[in-house]
Amino acid sequence: MNEKIKIFLADDEELFRKGIYFLLNREENIEILFEASNGKELIDKLKESTQENLPDIIMMDLKMxxxxxxxxxxxxxxxxxxxxxxALTSYNTKSFIANMINVGAASYLVKSSTPHDMLKTINEVAKKGFYYSESVMEVIHQDVLSSGSSRTILDDDFLTLREKEILELICKQYSSTEIADMMCLSTRTIDGHRNNLLLKTQSKNVAGLVIFAIQNKIVKLDEYNNS
Structure with a gap:
């Protein structure tokens, strides 16, 4: 039996938070470890938790x-x-989405989403470490274009062919295990390449890799949407 996905839930709206708790608590592969009504309570709980009691995922309202x-x-x-x-929020604006992705959110879920979308997001994040819907990818793409920023690759050897292939697959949201199977490599090897990509591109997270790939035209949005 697979281990359960351990979750901390933080939202100051008790009725909404209890509704999420009720929905998730029915899922056999999910366990709610803690509920917080504000960000300080959440952080305090994290700091006092042992490694075994830390969550895999935090679902967190932005306005607390x-x-x-x-x-x-x-x-x-x-x-x-x-x-x-x-990130859980009622705000579906491009600026909110771009900001949350930039500060390290693994996914962005609008409160008007369906229970099916919520469960898909949780399971995708647990499996792959991140999940960006088509609308979020569109925002990332537009944010890159509107910022006018770019990272110039100094030469063709900046990334190896293998690294480019893996980066494309990461941007298409394949997990390390899926990429390993597709390329007949070990998961550890893929994780090693991903870590090298993070170091080479000076990216803090997968969102940074996606942004880098778009900036340098390694992956295009239409390729992502058709994947």
Missing amino acids: PLTNGVEATKIIHKDFPQIRII
Whole structure:
């Protein structure tokens, strides 16, 4: 039997939070370890938790008292980089999405989403470490274009052919295991290449790799949408 996905849930709206708890608590592969009503309570709980009691995923509202979701995400991404954060919000604006992805959110879920979308997001993040829907990928793409920023690859050897292939597959949201199977390599080898890509591109997370790939035209949005 596979281990359960351990989740911390943070939202100051108790009725909404309890509704999410009720939905997730029915899933055999999910376990809610803790509920927080604000960002400070969440961070305090993380700091006092043992390694065994830390969550795999935090589902967190952006607008919370004491410490809001954006600031909490920055702190958690720095102090607990292994924990994946799914941003929960009523705001579906491009600026909110771009900001949350940039500060380290593994996914972005609008509160008007369906239970099916929520469960898919949780399972994809647990499996791959991140999940960006087509709409979020579109925002990332537009944010890159509107910022006018670019990272110039100095020469053709900056990334090896293998690294480019793996980067394309990462951007298409294949997991390390799936990429390993497709390329007849071990998962450890793929993880090693991903770590090298993070170092080479000076990216903090997978979102950074996606941005780098778009900036340098290694992957195009239409290729992602058709994958």
